[in-house]
Amino acid sequence: MLTDQLTSAALGVLLHAAGTAPGLHVPSPWRAEVDGHLVDLYLDDEPATPDVVARVRRIATGAAVFNLRCAAASLSFDSWVSLYPYPHDPGLAARILVEPTGLPDRELQQLYTAILSRDVARPATPPDEQLRRMLARAAAIEDAQLIWLPVDSLAVVVTNGAEPADQIRAGIALERVLLTATAHDVRADCLNHTLIRFGERTGTDRR
Numbered sequence: 001m002l003t004d005q006l007t008s009a010a011l012g013v014l015l016h017a018a019g020t021a022p023g024l025h026v027p028s029p030w031r032a033e034v035d036g037h038l039v040d041l042y043l044d045d046e047p048a049t050p051d052v053v054a055r056v057r058r059i060a061t062g063a064a065v066f067n068l069r070c071a072a073a074s075l076s077f078d079s080w081v082s083l084y085p086y087p088h089d090p091g092l093a094a095r096i097l098v099e100p101t102g103l104p105d106r107e108l109q110q111l112y113t114a115i116l117s118r119d120v121a122r123p124a125t126p127p128d129e130q131l132r133r134m135l136a137r138a139a140a141i142e143d144a145q146l147i148w149l150p151v152d153s154l155a156v157v158v159t160n161g162a163e164p165a166d167q168i169r170a171g172i173a174l175e176r177v178l179l180t181a182t183a184h185d186v187r188a189d190c191l192n193h194t195l196i197r198f199g200e201r202t203g204t205d206r207r
Contacts, residue, residue: 062171
């Protein structure tokens with residue numbers, strides 16, 4: 001049975017994880033409101049925000065959503081996400097329901113560990129073919145694609161649409177890809193919105 005509210009300790013873990021998501025040059029554009037086991041992330045002044053800036057804010061918010069889900073799994077919570085659930089409230093970008101579960105998502109738990117170790121220096125080597133497949137899978141889980149570019153070890157996360165919800169979904173997928181690389185000890189840097197550089201090309205790398 002759910003308690004009326006998340007404990008302050010649990011809420012602190014969730015929001016701290018969300019706050020460590022890559023800001024993409026916009027420091028935490030979202031604000032959180034909590035009601036029971038619902039965590040709402042708002043993007044204020046959405047209608048008045050220029051399209052380019054709004055897109056970056058939404059992608060950054062998507063990354064925060066994914067980090068929050070990872071933190072929830074680390075606390076043995078399950079989580080469900082609704083993007084822009086109310087057309088009459090365009091500022092409400094994401095609503096996350098968290099509930100206790102006896103079967104937390106093990107992969108999300110592992111990626112939460114990657115959040116905690118993100119600042120650790122990693123070898124500047126590109127991902128091998130097996131990891132490339134895993135990174136592509138990470139994007140696909142979140143209804144996105146990871147497209148490799150013919151330049152060094154660069155890839156871009158893309159979604160099938162360009163609506164606000166698609167842009168948040170791109171941020172969710174972006175963060176899952178970044179954390180998957182981190183979990184496998186490969187350096188990953190977000191260069192520009194959804195463009196990622198994995199490690200660095202070495203003299204023996206012929207891809």
